[in-house]
Amino acid sequence: MRRSIIFSVVASLAAAGGMVYLASSASAATACAPAWSATAVYVGGNSASQNGHNYTAKWWTQNESPATHSGQWDVWADNGVCGGTTPPTTAPTTRPPTTPPTTTPTTPPTTAPTTPPTTPPTSQPPATGIPRHALIGYLHASFANGSGFLRMADVPNDWDIINLAFGEPTSATSGDIRFTLCPATECPGVESEAAFIAAIKAKRTAGKKVLLSIGGANGQVQLTTTGARDKFVSSVSAIIDKYGLDGVDIDFEGHSLSLNTGDTDFKNPSTPVIVNLISALKTLKARYGAGFVLTMAPETFFVQLGYQFYGSGPWGGQDPRAGSYLPVIYAVRDFLTILHVQDYNSGSIMGLDNQYHSMGGADFHIAMTDMLMAGFPVAGNTANVFPALREDQVAFGAPSSVNAGNGYVAPAAVQQAVGCLVNGANCGGYSPRSGANPNFRGLMTWSINWDKFYGWEFQNQNGKYVKSLP
Secondary structure, three states: OOOOOOOOEEEEEEEEEEEEOOOOOOOEEEEEOEEEOOOEEEEOOOOOEEEOEEEEEEEOOOOOOOOOOOOOOOOOEEEOOOOOOOOOOOOOOOOOOOOOOOOOOOOOOOOOOOOOOOOOOOOOOOOOOOOOOOOEEEEEOOOOOOOOOOOHHHHHOOOOOOEEEEEOOOOOOOOEEEEEOOOOOOOOOOOHHHHHHHHHHHHOOOOOEEEEEEEEEOOOOOOOOHHHHHHHHHHHHHHHHHHOOEEEEEOOOOOOOOOOOOOOOOOOOOHHHHHHHHHHHHHHHHHHHHEEEEEOOOOOHHHHHHOOOOOOOOOOOOOOOOOOHHHHHHOOOOOOEEEEEEEOOOEEEEOOOEEEEEEOOHHHHHHHHHHHHEEEEEEEEEEEEEEEOOOOHEEEEEEOOOOOOOOOOHHHHHHHHHHHHHHOOOOOOOOOOOOOOOHHHHEEEOOHHHHHHHHOHHHHHHHHHHHHHO
């Protein structure tokens, strides 16, 4: 990563050409930092001025105008007027803090939410190169288990996105992510690293996307400091560059994302591990540009449970992890490629019909996925709605076989769920609030290795069904 010169903002009397610039209060105005340049690279702490305002970069950026990128979660912080100029007459871009409710709701909404999302679904077109309906799977690339090892070159072409499991940190709070191809002592028949890299290149040439999945059940990642955040960005970038990858998949589990007490507004989080992850993902996006693919695989506990509970705040939350992915999803929604929640290893979760839904059939997949495409009040607060994602940003995850995860259902039920979400029909006892979603993205499974072990049932039945959709 290139670094530019760090400029300082000097607060002093600004004299030039015999003139002294004074603020309207007759006190000295703040001098303007060097003018922002669209071609310059700025990193966190760098200053620039534009249209009579000083700005400070929060993270790596290039060609993002401070005047239009200084909102709550944008790259620039607006430090106010400089050089004695008159403030712009246009409204500020920074979103005011959302005021929490003065009373604590004790029950979820009694009717399906009718309040429109506070932010409309984003209109950014889907990432190029991914089919309208995609098959996504995880490849056990760094470890072996009972499913057996599978070389990258031997992954069938049906898989549109291949997530390399896993990139893991050197310690929970280091931010230093490492990825090592499974050693031959653990994975007999594993390809060489050079062959692995060549196979990734061949997959990408064939139009597939290959991502680094970060975390997993054993890879807790807590970006508690800005130092850990920066190390996360540099170490992940090094892996992407070394192996020639398309982006990352965020699979943070355990206590990786736990909200601090009092952090009750998912639109304006203050918990360091949340804020630093958002910043890191925005930095990676800025570095790799339009082709960067970002997917996420949270558990239902971290997303849909937010309908009832959010963290351990005053709105009835029971666990600091409840709904803790919501601020991350919300902050990166403009460039999030696909959210595929793990509809497995889950307890019963309340849907938008205010009924509890459990694993074991199509109903759970339908109810959980509908929440993402319809939006929902967070912690029962109808004034604080998690806005719907675009349908092309949403898939759901299901185990590929009985040994892959708790929550396996037969192909007929998976296909019923997909058909319901796409067509809005044959939905059983649950009626999706989002209606028909013809651009619903598809299916994710754990894992490609387990699917091979069981004769490619998921690929050959569910995958082919998804790809047969109009």
